[in-house]
Amino acid sequence: MIKVMIIEDDPMVLEVNSSFLNKITMFELCGFAASGKEAIKKIKELEPDLVLLDMYLPEISGIEVLKQMREQGLPTDVIMITAARDSKSIQEVFRLGAVDYMVKPFHFKRFKSALDSYQKMRTKLKDSGTLQQEDIDEIKKMKESDEHLPKGLSEKTLQQILTGLMKQTKPVTSENLATYLGMARVTVRRYLDYLGQTGKIQVDIQYGNVGRPSHFYFIEKK
Known part of the structure; x- marks a missing residue:
């Protein structure tokens, strides 16, 4: 199972995202936090594989949480979930190594697509000791798959x-x-x-x- 932690200060959004997560196999909620400082503390304690991280949090922002995770070498992947759409924030989040960026509000289909892509990428990396260029290209395609138009749209x-x-x-x-x-x-x-x-x-x-x-x-x- 892939352990997931949700960092979100809005109880309603937390409930929605938790219910979305419960519908997807191979993922389990291992904990949550409602502030930036609490997030860093619990990530260290619970050691989740993946964090669903809100941008706007009390005390310190989601971007600052992500920066501290990278500075401290915490081996946890991050999907940013936020209402922020400005290019500067998006660019900074990806520079800090987030694997995806989801803009609120979103539907279950987009949520599931992000987690499915993450699972495929994680499995490929975990099962392969040494990667060839074609393996790396395949992982890159997995990350970019969400950019393709859904079936039925032209x-x-x-x-x-x-x-x-x-x-x-x-x-x-x-x-x-x-x-x-x-x-x-x-x-x-x-x-x-x-x-x-x-x-x-x-x-x-x-x-x-x-x-x-x-x-x-x-x-x-x-």
Whole structure:
């Protein structure tokens, strides 16, 4: 079993991520922490194989936790889970050796994909004493597999939706964008959900007094 520790200060998010983890075979939750300092202490005590690390934590940030893990030589892999989408943070996280970066909010499919890819990579490294170039290339493909479009999505339609969204002057719903593009709302919503999960666009969820929350999509202007 692969031991996983979750570092998250939001009880609701912790519960969701724990329930996601319980659905995936070969992974088990060995502990959790709600602050940066507690995270470092428990990682040393529990020695997890993998840490699901939030960026924004009390006391010290997730990036600082990751820095201290590397400085202290802790043999634990990290998947960063955060709402931060700025390129500087993403670049720093990968420079510090995180194996994946998941942007909140995300669905179970993206969560499972990240852990499945990690398991394959870990198994390949564990079972191979000396690696050939083709073995290293295969591991690299495992890490990059999540960048490929999911089955049923096309690059052409994706670009049409991105272009249409870029032309909007304010956040829009999937229904608004579907009308603008002349496409089926369910199709546009599927692509927008994918773009939101991968951090390529921003999603603003607004809750009303009754009914389901409304999702407004936009591309952050730099």
